[in-house]
Amino acid sequence: MTVERGERRRLTNAEQYRLRALRRAGSLADLVPLTGVDSEHAAYFAAKRIWNELRTKELAASGGSDSGLPGNSVAIDDTEFHVHGITHADTDAERRFLRAHVARLVADDAAVFCEQGVRSMYFADFDAVCEMDDYRWAMAEREALEESSRVADVLTPGFDSLSEDVESFTDRLRTRVFSLIESDAAVEQNAVRRALGDVASSLLTNKESMATGEDFESFRKRRLAAANPAYLPDLQRYYERRFLPQPVEREWLRRHDPELELVTHARNERMADYALYHADDADEVHLVVGAAHQPGVTYYLEQHRDGNRDLSGFEPIP
Structure with a gap:
């Protein structure tokens, strides 16, 4: 059995900075300058795409053991x-x-x-x-x-x-x-x-x-x-x-x-x-x-x- 995993590629410095900025977002308004779009509605969807891409790389690179009861x-x-x-x-x-x-x-x-x-x-x-x-x-x-x-x-x-x-x-x-x-x-x-x-x-x-x-x-x-x-x-x-x-x-x-x-x-x-x-x-x-x-x-x-x-x-x- 193969459990799905992403390719292990570490985040670049620029990607780490962008991910930290997204993590600090406290409102939809905060996403607008982070995504470069002109509305909170569009920023939400743009941030979703960016977050998914960066978190996928981050989680894949972190590896971690799946033994025991998994979680954070x-x-x-x-x-x-x-x-x-x-x-x-x-x-x-x-x-x-x-x-x-x-x-x-x-x-x-x-x-x-x-x-x-x-x-x-x-x-x-x-x-x-x-x-x-x-x-x-x-x-x-x-x-x-x-x-x-x-x-x-x-x-x-x-x-x-x-x-x-x-x-x-x-x-x-x-x-x-x-x-x-x-x-x-x-x-x-x-x-x-x-x-x-x-x-x-x-x-x-x-x-x-x-x-x-x-x-x-x-x-x-x-x-x-x-x-x-x-x-x-x-x-x-x-x-x-x-x-x-x-x-x-x-x-x-x-x-x-x-x-x-x-x-x-x-x-x-x-x-x-x-x-x-x-x-x-x-x-x-x-x-x-x-x-x-x-x-x-x-x-x-x-x-x-x-x-x-x-x-x-x-x-x-x-």
Whole structure:
């Protein structure tokens, strides 16, 4: 089996400078001078292309081991935080993989926190594994919004499992089309399959999907990783190069669908804060989250590490 990787070419000094500038972007307006275009809308798409190219090279050059439970690590004071992106597709393969690794972590006295819904899916009998309150927080925040909620039709406030999400018609159609392309025996070459997937993505995705990563390539990689967790690192790397820094992605999504922003990227901030707040004296903390959340949770942990964020005002949701 061959897990996909990019060619290992190191970034030039100019590319490193440009990537650092993109990492510092705190708003869509910041992207305009960095991309040389004349509008924030165009700058967002241009920055996406540049970021994807540079992060692909950076991640490929960094290499890294895929052994163990893959993910990112952030050291904050004396505690090492690890963020592990998964498919949460409720497959036997992922269940066996995660339970084996998490059992060892718990035995070594590590603290383990899960995105809401993941614990009941994979770790219901692991007393030491804690479920975070990210969805409850998002629903509480949603109630403060004045406009009617499109998300309310997708998520029920009392749900206890990610599998209970009710997909919209567009989501179901997108899944169906992507599945047909991926499973079509006549499409034997990956390049052809990806080209068809790109066409389908352009037809079936919208402005919101640009910020949430719902495209054919993410669908294909999730399906591979759900069946074989050896592909999880590739899925994680995909989202690492797919998403711009959180302030930019959140502003873009907030402009187009503020309630969807609450149940997607905003929860990254909540999960990072939650884990730090409840870490107590643990030397090692592990967060098991959907792969699309891994870059964002990592971003906010790094903000804490660098002194740009604190826990003032944090309150757990009952």
